Amino acid sequence: MKQHSKQPGIGVDGCKAGWLRVVFDGQTAAMTLCQKLEEVASQTAEAAIFIDMPIGFVKAGAAGRACDQAARRYLSPLRHSSVFTPPCRAAVYAEKETASELNFRHTGKKLSQQSLNIIPKMRALDDFLQTQNPKEQGRWYEAHPEIIFATFNEEQPLIHKKKTRDGEAQRLALLQPYFPSLMDWYATARNRYLRKEVLPDDIIDALGLAVAAFLANQQQAEMIFFPAEAEYDETGLRMQMVGVRVEGCKSVRVGYNLA
Template identity: 35%
Template sequence: MSTTPWQHIGVDWDSGAWVAVGYPTDGEPAVEIFETIDELWQEHGDSADRIVVDIPIGLCGSLDDPGDCLKHDETLSRRCDRLARKVIGPRSSSVFPSPCRAAVDAASDDATTYSELSETNRDHTGKGLTQQAASITEGIQQVDALLENTAADETVVEGHPEVCFRAFADEDLQFNKSTVQGMVTRLDVMAASTEYEPGTWRDLARQLDGNPGIGTDDLIDALGLALTARAGPDEFQTLPNADPLPTDAKGRPMRIVYRRSEPFAVEPSTN
């Protein structure tokens, strides 16, 4: 457990645990593993200015009541997801369709199968769920409960690591994050584009000696999100770049944040 309060935090959901990298006001970053997002909030919520999580926050409703989601060819999706795929180009498959609210609610029943979750999502959005999308429903539920019961909605925002790394690089990333080339590329773009110090990831990896199940790519993702959390007012960008932002039925923004001096030149569209 960290004894230093964290100000800027990046959090990656990994197989039922939260990999969190935090930057204090002064000093070097640290990494912790939390069983729940609430545990992270209890430890660092009072000191955090921004927490960027790799979990969808604003969720679509249904085709009958699309709200601010995009309805196209009898399917429903979040604008931020579509824009993220455009931004990251060859890595677009890493942005999978976010589960809708009904599917997330259905997942709270442990007896619900993947097939049933996928069918619920299809009934409401016209599309089934991938296994990856279904696997993050527990994380979505945890973040949703945190935002429901605390003042965290002023602090916790949604990010996507591939969008963040694309923003650092200012060019397409060609390699998957789990490959050696992909990891090296992501470390290089962090070093070139932010206040990241070369070798920081090794120091963080040493802190994970007691958690051998955490992948290096998940640590790098959390680090990229933490650096994104450090964005100043002139660097803090969102997909979509809109005012007001699209929101879901609970009033939560459907956006993906990233760090860049200028917003990406992509237009909110239905294509």
């Protein structure tokens, strides 16, 4: 398929030390550990950004966001539990000690420890997007890594969890057709930061999002959305996850017998 854009793909994953940004241009990838989202957005004007962090929050109600429900259906029955329920908007801006109880009052549900731990990251992204104009907001897409890797895997959720050896191998194998020098790049990248700053799966997740964004920019992949019709929160932010549909992709199975 013809290339229609020279824009790179940008993938971002929240990590212990900040925000891990990977910029992929079809040949190589540049990895940067950013402290602020303004730095993430710098030097990449207009290119789509795929980020593994909730964008937009419900005000109240037990149903939650339609995008989380759609993502769980897509990843069922293997990786659906990787999609957690974000807090309501009021809880995002509450103190950690009171956030779960406040969320319960608004939605009837308490927050998981995972949700509580990343509230500062969710708040930082929301604060950043609220200060941006609609055009800038529009290039930030919520992208769940498990959806991205499933779309690379003939739209089948991956069997192995990402923190296992087989899970790492499967995800790298799915990306390698689009990034031939991947293994050499990854061997260097995983030793660049301390594990207390950036974990190996942070690198793979950010790279997966960057490759997907690049293929979409080049019109080598079709962007697909969860749900198909976007919802918007009370501030106007889009509550919708993105994936890509790649023609001719092949599934990769690692660590088990097909017989």
